[in-house]
Amino acid sequence: MSEAHRVAVIGGDGIGPEVVAEALKVVAASGVHLDTVDYDLGADRYLRTGEVLPEPVLDELRGFDAILLGAVGPPVGSSEVPPGTMERGLLLKLRFDLDLYINLRPFVGLPGSIAEGCEFVVVRENTEGTYAGEGGFLRKGTPNEVATQGSVNTRMGVERCARFAFELAARRPRRHLTLVHKTNVLTFAGDLWQRTVDEVSPDYPGVSRDYNHVDATCIYLVEQPGRYDVITTDNLFGDIITDLAGAVTGGIGFAASANLNPARTGPSLFEPVHGAANDIAGTGAANPLAAIRSAALMLEHLGEQEAAERVAKAATEYLASHQFGTPFPPTVVIGDAIAERL
Numbered sequence: 054m055s056e057a058h059r060v061a062v063i064g065g066d067g068i069g070p071e072v073v074a075e076a077l078k079v080v081a082a083s084g085v086h087l088d089t090v091d092y093d094l095g096a097d098r099y100l101r102t103g104e105v106l107p108e109p110v111l112d113e114l115r116g117f118d119a120i121l122l123g124a125v126g127p128p129v130g131s132s133e134v135p136p137g138t139m140e141r142g143l144l145l146k147l148r149f150d151l152d153l154y155i156n157l158r159p160f161v162g163l164p165g166s167i168a169e170g171c172e173f174v175v176v177r178e179n180t181e182g183t184y185a186g187e188g189g190f191l192r193k194g195t196p197n198e199v200a201t202q203g204s205v206n207t208r209m210g211v212e213r214c215a216r217f218a219f220e221l222a223a224r225r226p227r228r229h230l231t232l233v234h235k236t237n238v239l240t241f242a243g244d245l246w247q248r249t250v251d252e253v254s255p256d257y258p259g260v261s262r263d264y265n266h267v268d269a270t271c272i273y274l275v276e277q278p279g280r281y282d283v284i285t286t287d288n289l290f291g292d293i294i295t296d297l298a299g300a301v302t303g304g305i306g307f308a309a310s311a312n313l314n315p316a317r318t319g320p321s322l323f324e325p326v327h328g329a330a331n332d333i334a335g336t337g338a339a340n341p342l343a344a345i346r347s348a349a350l351m352l353e354h355l356g357e358q359e360a361a362e363r364v365a366k367a368a369t370e371y372l373a374s375h376q377f378g379t380p381f382p383p384t385v386v387i388g389d390a391i392a393e394r395l
């Protein structure tokens with residue numbers, strides 16, 4: 054048995070705790086020992102105590118080897134939690150404060166999906182763009198109200214994202230990188246992204262390059278998903294196209310993500326792409342595959358390559374054995390079935 058890795062577990066809201074429980078069950082079955090600490094964070098805690106992410110808790114989290122997160126967010130339309138409270142106060146705060154500058158989202162087209170047989174990865178910049186929180190109101194609440202929300206793009210932030218994407222592409226068989234942006238309209242941010250990719254590309258001579266506008270990417274993901282190997286893009290475009298990528302590869306219930314601090318100055322955070330789905334919480338209908346695959350990404354990051362591959366393979370085999378179009382069994386049954394394969 055390998056040495057225990059210290060992992061902070063944030064089950065969060067809605068189906069979060071349910072899918073995380075299955076992911077931890079599967080990791081345990083892989084033989085990797087995790088030393089876990091549960092953190093009660095999310096809309097529930099906020100409603101009970103008014104706290105989102107107290108500073109001492111954030112400092113504790115810095116000391117872990119990794120963070121596994123289920124989902125955070127109140128029920129859609131909840132009037133008790135102002136929009137953005139959990140998103141900005143918890144998830145984005147963790148991404149920014151822990152410098153998780155890469156959001157890595159791998160996709161595999163499942164049998165029966167639009168992108169069946171396709172395999173590609175999105176490298177989403179995770180600390181800048183419109184997510185940075187730049188902007189504000191003028192004359193709020195008056196007829197002359199103004200709201201601005203700027204996009205922050207630093208050379209450093211774009212370059213480290215581009216280099217990560219190139220390095221990843223260089224290790225993959227197809228060695229192809231597509232920059233996705235909107236350079237025809239976002240002529241400042243788009244120019245910085247395009248120039249940065251152009252300028253670092255000579256360092257990765259084996260990687261071929263392409264550029265797609267983000268709107269065209271939405272067509273290609275549906276009509277020709279096989280054209281993609283590695284995509285890199287900014288924070289908001291990455292958010293949007295990874296929901297679409299999830300949908301065309303079989304459903305958002307399968308999409309995993311790794312919020313990485315590649316410099317390893319702190320823990321990285323692993324979470325399914327999907328949200329809290331409060332409407333199905335407690336029904337057993339949640340799909341734990343995205344959380345299980347996110348746990349496989351976590352194992353890889355923790356240096357447990359072999360276990361990571363076995364977990365990913367067990368998940369893929371489970372999916373291959375499932376008759377698509379028929380309903381999925383309950384959350385716990387899926388977790389048990391994958392754990393048994395290990």
Ligand code: IPM
Nearest residue numbers: 126140141144145292326328
């Ligand atoms: C995601 C989510 C988050 C995002 C939300 C919950 C803040 O949609 O991880 O894709 O917009 O990044």
Ligand code: MN
Nearest residue numbers: 292293296326
């Ligand atoms: Mn999203």
